Amino acid sequence: MLVIFSAGFAQNPDCACFVKGIVRDQHSGQPIIGATVLLSGTTNGVFTDEKGRYEIRNLCPGNYKLEVRIVGYIAHKESLDLTAGHEENFDLEEQEVHLKDVEITAHRTDAPSSQPLEILTGSALEKTRGQSLGESLKGITGVTTMQTGSSISKPVIHGLHSNRVLIMNNGVRQEGQQWGSEHAPEIDPFVATRMSVIKGAAGVRYGSDAIGGVILVEPEELPFDKAISGEVNLVGFTNGRQGVASSTLQGGIKGVSGFGWRAQGTIKRGGNIRTPNYFLDNTGISEKNFSLGAGYRNKGFGIDLFYSRFDTKIGIFSGSHIGSVTDLLNVIKNGEPFVKSGFTYNIGRPNQNVTHDLIKAEAHYHFNDGNRLQWTIAQQINNRNEYDLHVPRNDSIASLNRPELTFKLNTLTNDVIWDHKPIAGKITGQVGVSSLYQYNLMSGRPLIPNFNQFNIGIFWIERYVKNNWEFEAGARYDYRTLSTHRIVSRQKVSNDFTFSNASGTVGATRNFSQKLSARLNAGSAWRAPNVSELFSDGVHHGAAAFERGDSTLRPEKAINTIASVKYQSEKLTIEIGGYFNYIRDFIYLKPQPDPILTVRGAFPYFKYTQTDANFKGVDVSADWEFIKNLTLTSKLSYLRAYDTRNDNYLVMIPSNRWDNQMKCTIPEFGKWHNLFVSAGNLWVARQKRVPPNSDFLPPPAAYSLWNIQAGGTIHLSEKQQLEIGISVTNLFNTIYRDYMNRFRYYSDDIGRNASLRIKWKFGA
Amino acid sequence: MIMSRKLTWMLLIGVATLFTQCKDSGDEVEADDENELITSVTLTFTEVGTGTVTKFEYKDPDGDGGNTPTKFDTISLKANASYTLTPEFLDESKTPVENITEEIKEKDFEHLLIYTPTPASLLTYTYGDKDANNFPVGLTGTAKAGAAGTGKLKVQLRHQPNAKNGTATPGSDDVNLDFNLVVK
Numbered sequence: 001m002l003v004i005f006s007a008g009f010a011q012n013p014d015c016a017c018f019v020k021g022i023v024r025d026q027h028s029g030q031p032i033i034g035a036t037v038l039l040s041g042t043t044n045g046v047f048t049d050e051k052g053r054y055e056i057r058n059l060c061p062g063n064y065k066l067e068v069r070i071v072g073y074i075a076h077k078e079s080l081d082l083t084a085g086h087e088e089n090f091d092l093e094e095q096e097v098h099l100k101d102v103e104i105t106a107h108r109t110d111a112p113s114s115q116p117l118e119i120l121t122g123s124a125l126e127k128t129r130g131q132s133l134g135e136s137l138k139g140i141t142g143v144t145t146m147q148t149g150s151s152i153s154k155p156v157i158h159g160l161h162s163n164r165v166l167i168m169n170n171g172v173r174q175e176g177q178q179w180g181s182e183h184a185p186e187i188d189p190f191v192a193t194r195m196s197v198i199k200g201a202a203g204v205r206y207g208s209d210a211i212g213g214v215i216l217v218e219p220e221e222l223p224f225d226k227a228i229s230g231e232v233n234l235v236g237f238t239n240g241r242q243g244v245a246s247s248t249l250q251g252g253i254k255g256v257s258g259f260g261w262r263a264q265g266t267i268k269r270g271g272n273i274r275t276p277n278y279f280l281d282n283t284g285i286s287e288k289n290f291s292l293g294a295g296y297r298n299k300g301f302g303i304d305l306f307y308s309r310f311d312t313k314i315g316i317f318s319g320s321h322i323g324s325v326t327d328l329l330n331v332i333k334n335g336e337p338f339v340k341s342g343f344t345y346n347i348g349r350p351n352q353n354v355t356h357d358l359i360k361a362e363a364h365y366h367f368n369d370g371n372r373l374q375w376t377i378a379q380q381i382n383n384r385n386e387y388d389l390h391v392p393r394n395d396s397i398a399s400l401n402r403p404e405l406t407f408k409l410n411t412l413t414n415d416v417i418w419d420h421k422p423i424a425g426k427i428t429g430q431v432g433v434s435s436l437y438q439y440n441l442m443s444g445r446p447l448i449p450n451f452n453q454f455n456i457g458i459f460w461i462e463r464y465v466k467n468n469w470e471f472e473a474g475a476r477y478d479y480r481t482l483s484t485h486r487i488v489s490r491q492k493v494s495n496d497f498t499f500s501n502a503s504g505t506v507g508a509t510r511n512f513s514q515k516l517s518a519r520l521n522a523g524s525a526w527r528a529p530n531v532s533e534l535f536s537d538g539v540h541h542g543a544a545a546f547e548r549g550d551s552t553l554r555p556e557k558a559i560n561t562i563a564s565v566k567y568q569s570e571k572l573t574i575e576i577g578g579y580f581n582y583i584r585d586f587i588y589l590k591p592q593p594d595p596i597l598t599v600r601g602a603f604p605y606f607k608y609t610q611t612d613a614n615f616k617g618v619d620v621s622a623d624w625e626f627i628k629n630l631t632l633t634s635k636l637s638y639l640r641a642y643d644t645r646n647d648n649y650l651v652m653i654p655s656n657r658w659d660n661q662m663k664c665t666i667p668e669f670g671k672w673h674n675l676f677v678s679a680g681n682l683w684v685a686r687q688k689r690v691p692p693n694s695d696f697l698p699p700p701a702a703y704s705l706w707n708i709q710a711g712g713t714i715h716l717s718e719k720q721q722l723e724i725g726i727s728v729t730n731l732f733n734t735i736y737r738d739y740m741n742r743f744r745y746y747s748d749d750i751g752r753n754a755s756l757r758i759k760w761k762f763g764a
Numbered sequence: 765m766i767m768s769r770k771l772t773w774m775l776l777i778g779v780a781t782l783f784t785q786c787k788d789s790g791d792e793v794e795a796d797d798e799n800e801l802i803t804s805v806t807l808t809f810t811e812v813g814t815g816t817v818t819k820f821e822y823k824d825p826d827g828d829g830g831n832t833p834t835k836f837d838t839i840s841l842k843a844n845a846s847y848t849l850t851p852e853f854l855d856e857s858k859t860p861v862e863n864i865t866e867e868i869k870e871k872d873f874e875h876l877l878i879y880t881p882t883p884a885s886l887l888t889y890t891y892g893d894k895d896a897n898n899f900p901v902g903l904t905g906t907a908k909a910g911a912a913g914t915g916k917l918k919v920q921l922r923h924q925p926n927a928k929n930g931t932a933t934p935g936s937d938d939v940n941l942d943f944n945l946v947v948k
Contacts, residue, residue, distance in 0.1 A: 323923070323937030330933075338933055389936070390923055392800050393867035410787070439789040444796055450789035485790035489826055492793055537829035548829065597836070598828045599802050601940035 020055035023048045023068055034113065034428065034465040039064050047113070047511065050426060050465055055514070065122075113463070114472050114507025114521040115202060116564050116577050116619075118143075121194035123674070127709065127725060129757055130235030130244040130268075133167075133185045133195075137215065140197050141635045142577075142619040144654040147741040148182040150240075150273050150750040151285045151314050155185070156740065157199055158579060159615045159639050159653050160212025163530050167215045168206065170306055172360055172378040175411040175438060178209075179448075179532040181742060186310045186356030186382065188289035190233065190246040190266045193220040199619070200579055201560035203503040203525025204474040207434055207457045211525045211558040211583065212615075222260030222295040222304065225252040229719075229763025239753035240283070241343065242270030251763070258297045265290035271345040275748035276733040281341030282315040282348050300366030310356040315347040320746050321389040324600040325696075328544040328745060332697055337747050353385040353403070370421030375414075382409040388445075407448075408441040429462035440531070447538070448531045449486035455479070461505070470509040472521075477502050480528055486535060497534075499555050501526040520563045529553035533587050533608045539598060544696065546596040546603040547589060553610060556585045573623040579616065586613035586643075588650065591694060611645040629666065635659040640689065648691045654740050655687035655699070675712035681705070687739045700744055703736035705729070711757075725757040801827045802864055802939055804854045805919065807839065809847040809907065822941050825856050838944040839917055841887070841909040849889070849907040851877060851919065853939070869903060874925040877902025878932050880918040885910045886947050887917065899930040909947045917945040 023032045034047050037054040048054045118140045120128070128136035134145045134153035145153040146161050157165050162181065167174040169187050177183045189195070196216040203210045223229065228251035235244040250262035268287035272279045291308035319337035322328045331338060360378040367373070385403035392398045417432040436455040442448055461474030482497040507521035536549040564577035590609035595602035617639035625631045641653040661680035669675050687699040711725030733752040737744040805822045823835035841847065853864035868875045872895040879902070881887040888908045891900035924935030 321936055324940040326920075326940055327936050339927075390925060393864065393871055394800065394862075395870070439787050441789055441792050443794070446796060450793045452787075452789050483790065485793040487793060487795045488830070490795050492790070494790055539828055546829070596829070597824075597833055599805065599822065599824060599939050599941065600828075600937050601942070 019059065019064075019066060020053070022052045023054065032422075032428075034463055034470055035068055036113070037066065037068050039066060046514075047465070047470060047509070050467070113470060114509050114519045115523065115562060116199045116519070117196055118199070119194055119196045123711075125193070125195065126723065126757070126759065127711075127727070128189070129233055129246075129759075130237065130242070130755065131189070133187050133189050133215075133217070136189050137195060137197060139635075139659075141621045142199055142617070142637050142639075143197055144637070144657070144740065146181060146652070146654075147738070147743070149280065149283055149317050149320075149741070149743045151270075151283060152182050152184045154181070154183075155197075155215060156654055157197060157213035157215075158581060158617060159641050160581075163209055163527060164211040165213055165215065166202075166206050166208075166210040167217065169217045169358065170219060170308075170360060171362065171376055171415075172358060172380070172413055173206070173209075173436070175380050175409060175413075175436075176354075176356060176382045177384055177407050177409060179530045182316070182352070183384070186312070186354055187217055188246075188266050188287070188291070188308070188310055189217075190248075190289075191219055191264060191291050191308060192217045194218050199577070200521065200562040201503075201523045201525035201558045201581065202505075203558075204459055204461060204476040204505040204523065207459075207476070207478060208455065208480070208501075209525075209527050211527055211556070211560075212581075219262075219291075219293070222262055222293055223250045223252060224260035224295065224297055225257055226260070227251060227763055229761075231759060231761045234758045235755060237270070237753055237755045239750060240270035240273045240285070241345075242268065242285070244268045259295070260297075261292075261294040263290070263292050269345065272341055272343050274343075274751050276735045276751040277748065278336065279341045279343055280317045280319070280337070280747055281339045282318045282346075282351070284315045284345050284347045285312070286314075286347060287312045300368070301364070303361070303363040306358070306360040306362075308358045310354070312355075313347055313351060313353045316350040316352065317743060317746065318348070318350065318389055320743055321350060322544055325544050325603060326601065328696060331746050349387045349391070350389045351387050353387070355381075355383045357381045367421075372419040374417045374419075376417075377415075378413050380409075380411045380413075382407070382411070384409075386444075403444060405444040405447060406442065409438065410440075411436065411438040413437075426466060427462055427464050429460070431458075431460045433458050446487065447536075449484040449535050451482060451484045451531055453480065453482045455481075468511040472505070472507040472509075474505045475502065476504070478526070482528070482531075484531060484535065495551060497528075499528040501528075501555055501557065503557075515569050516565070516567050518563070518565045520561075522559070522561045524557065524559045526555050526557045528555045529587055529608075536608065539600070539603055544603060545589070546598070546605045548605070548607045550608045553587060553608060554585050556583055556587055556610070558583045571625045573621075575619075575621050577619045579619075581615040583613045583615070585610040588613075588643075611643050613641060613643050613650060615639065615641045629664060631663045631665070633659075633661040633663065643691075649689040651690060651694050652740065653687065653689070655702075656685045658683045669712075671714050672712045673715065675710075677708075677710045679706070679708045682707070684738065697745055699739040700737035703734060703738075705734055705736070706731040720760070720762045723757075723759040723761070726755065727757075728752065728754045800862070800864065800867075801855045801857050802853050802921075803827055803856045804852075805939060805941060806852040806854075807919065807943070808850045808852065809839075809841065810850070811842070812846040812848060812906075820943060822943070823856075827857050836941075836943070838946055840946045840948070841907075843909055843912045843947050845909050847907045847909070848892070848904065849879070850904050851902075853921070865903070868901075868921070872901045872903070873897055873899075874923065874928055874935075875901060876922040876924060876928060876930075876932065876935075878918075878920040878922060879905075879907070880920070881945060882916045882918070883913070886913055886915045886945055895928070897928070899928055912948050914944070914946050917943045919943065 023035045032052050037046050046054050046056055132153055134155045137143050137155050138145055142158050144156045146156050147153045154161050163178050167185055176186050198214040201211055202214045206214050230249040232247040246266035248264040253259040266289045270285045273283040288311045293306045295304040319339040358380050362376040364374040384407040386405040388404040413436050415434045417430055419430045422428050434457045438453040440451045442450055457478040459476035464471045478501050480499045485494045503524040505523035509519045511517045534549045534551045536547045540547050558581055560581040562579040566575040587610055589606035592605040592607050596605045620636040622634045636658050638656045641650045643650050659682045661678055663676055663678035666675040683704045686702045707729045709727040714722045730752045735748050737749055803825050807820045809818045820837040820839045821835045824833040855862040879889040890906045892905040893901045893903055895901050919941045921939035922935050923938045927934035
């Protein structure tokens with residue numbers, strides 16, 4: 001992709017700078033229509049028009065990174081210095097020569113453009129460093145978490161989670177044991193330099209499971225032919241006395257053109273978490289991750305190899321192990337856990353030990369006529385070991401110290417995508433085939449069966465851009481087979497299933513003016529029932545519930561309509577989005593009238609059942625710089641979910657929340673740059689809409705948490721800089737419990753937590 | 765077109781790898797013989813004096829889920845009679861059948877049996893054994909029936925590793941059964 005910039009600067013010291021230019025195809029020289037041009041770290045972005053032109057106005061003087069992305073093209077980043085007061089027009093030829101040297105990875109942002117895409121990058125992402133993936137995304141409107149204590153957290157988009165949220169890790173769909181509420185995504189956030197959330201059903205492009213939304217975890221493109229550079233991140237948290245160290249080293253190869261490589265690693269160690277009044281026994285964490293990447297570019301051809309390993313050991317709060325309903329009722333009655341503890345880094349039983357390996361190869365070729373072909377093959381090996389609280393009574397078995405549950409999931413994915421050359425300079429699109437082959441081996445306490453799964457999907461998406469309109473439409477067909485094998489009464493029982501589904505999407509974007517734009521998208525997605533929904537049969541000890549699967553379940557299908565309006569001016573940005581997600585054959589655990597008797601007593605009986613549900617809500621976010629350098633940011637997430645077939649509410653729906661931050665920035669102060677101080681409040685409402693008599697404990701009360709943050713950057717030299725940040729969450733050590741935290745039955749949520757972040761960047 | 769040839773090769777390798785990964789997970793499915801279940805609980809009441817033995821059972825041979833328990837007896841005792849009560853725990857899902865009682869006996873310092881009648885007047889239980897730390901266990905004891913009446917007898921096996929202190933609070937239930945109790 002060839003990008004031609006011309007940057008103009010007005011003399012006005014206030015924010016009247018602008019950037020404009022044309023985006024063209026490197027091979028054909030044709031203008032590229034509908035490319036997203038945005039300033040990194042902000043939500044300030046525009047689309048190119050039918051002549052490939054774009055313009056971003058009302059920029060304050062400063063350093064910017066301009067990013068250009070479009071379906072099927074390599075993303076391009078360019079540093080801009082808008083501090084100089086003179087006009088600077090790049091020469092077209094020169095720029096072309098210059099840009100040829102800047103090699104960039106294939107970095108596909110193929111999110112439907114008419115669907116809300118929220119991006120966490122730059123300083124917004126830096127603030128979340130050291131936290132888990134789920135926690136990092138919490139700041140995005142409409143995104144919440146489902147937790148098992150404070151160390152296991154899963155992202156929730158518009159009320160949907162687990163198998164209803166798809167995570168694309170470096171272009172590959174993440175395949176772990178997502179069905180489990182205590183199975184967090186096996187991804188090290190330090191791998192990513194940007195994390196994006198596509199809200200709403202996006203099944204056409206991404207296939208099965210993208211019902212609630214898609215999370216894109218993307219590393220920066222490899223530094224082809226660049227000098228060695230890197231960064232070291234150190235983060236310390238007071239709560240859990242947790243330390244995180246992560247570093248990256250990257251560069252090209254001197255004397256050999258077209259190469260780039262990167263090595264990255266993270267170590268995390270934390271001990272027992274403290275609530276305002278007591279420690280939680282056995283809540284330590286240990287994590288060791290690393291990734292390696294290398295790539296080669298030559299003219300239109302490119303190949304990238306990537307390997308990453310995620311290795312974690314997480315202690316599970318020992319007070320959350322219950323044997324019977326009586327146990328649970330006793331701890332609820334007690335108001336705090338019976339198990340008392342001090343601080344320790346030791347991780348005992350119960351715990352989970354998970355490794356996730358991903359190996360990926362991606363190759364692409366740009367044909368001279370504008371066509372582009374890309375092929376990605378990836379293998380993932382997910383190895384999950386869960387250790388129960390009690391070792392077996394039999395000493396000879398106990399001495400083996402084997403996990404009581406072992407899951408080995410092996411997944412091979414192949415994606416071939418063809419981006420066709422633009423038709424009449426107005427229509428762009430892509431056609432793709434995706435396949436997935438997967439097998440699961442399970443040993444220990446019977447929970448889910450062994451299975452083999454095969455999925456193939458084909459899709460086709462086209463976009464048409466005219467004047468200030470942009471239209472988009474796509475369709476997809478998926479076919480899946482599943483064979484399961486399990487032991488019933490010491491006999492092997494096998495079952496075969498086939499599922500198929502067609503999905504579609506239509507959308508439109510309208511730019512009314514430079515400031516005002518609107519988007520509308522209707523998309524569908526599907527999800528085949530997973531093995532736990534088909535075959536569960538036993539007590540879920542965390543929930544004190546007897547859960548039974550149903551092998552006759554059909555796939556669930558979502559039709560999601562999502563509309564948003566965005567107003568963006570110099571001082572004020574407001575985005576309002578509304579959605580209506582209708583899910584037919586929504587799979588949930590339905591309470592049954594009679595309990596199930598076991599040797600540990602009678603447990604409430606829940607059966608996986610299908611119903612029709614709708615999830616409707618509003619996301620509002622606003623940034624208002626009401627006084628120079630003083631900005632108020634407000635985010636509101638409102639959601640209502642309803643079971644329309646049974647005329648009832650649904651369980652485990654996140655409650656509504658309102659997040660406010662006041663931030664004061666000081667662009668320059670002595671040696672410091674981008675200094676800021678901020679204070680904020682998060683208010684979370686009580687979940688009032690729950691089905692009657694569905695739970696042992698009513699949803700917890702509303703809560704309000706305060707936080708403060710400060711940070712800045714020092715330039716040590718031309719090529720070295722130090723970024724420092726401090727923050728305190730739950731500033732007043734407020735006692736609270738969250739409805740979406742499974743430990744709300746047993747204990748309070750995490751208390752005050754102060755952190756210090758240091759990032760040293762060197763080279764390029 | 766060198767590039768096209770490269771690409772063709774890559775596609776061929778890709779298609780090949782697509783089908784080489786076929787492992788049949790059904791070949792590796794095996795019964796779990798390490799995790800312990802308690803599938804049957806037998807309460808043996810031996811009348812003091814006469815030596816008459818009566819047994820009452822709870823039986824769920826396939827463990828939690830699957831088939832419903834096959835047996836859940838009503839305990840029937842003579843009013844004002846004294847009995848020696850010995851419980852037995854088995855895992856009958858394994859071959860040979862595993863005797864969990866033995867393992868409880870070996871690890872008596874982390875187990876506690878609790879017998880709770882409702883109403884309390886139906887039965888009085890006195891522990892007849894102690895672990896190394898002088899805390900009761902409940903693998904043997906005396907149950908004295910009260911006046912005639914009906915109610916329940918809750919039998920709990922508390923698993924209390926590193927936490928046993930003689931009270932019911934620490935640990936979690938390994939058994940929690942409410943037998944119907946008739947004293948006549």
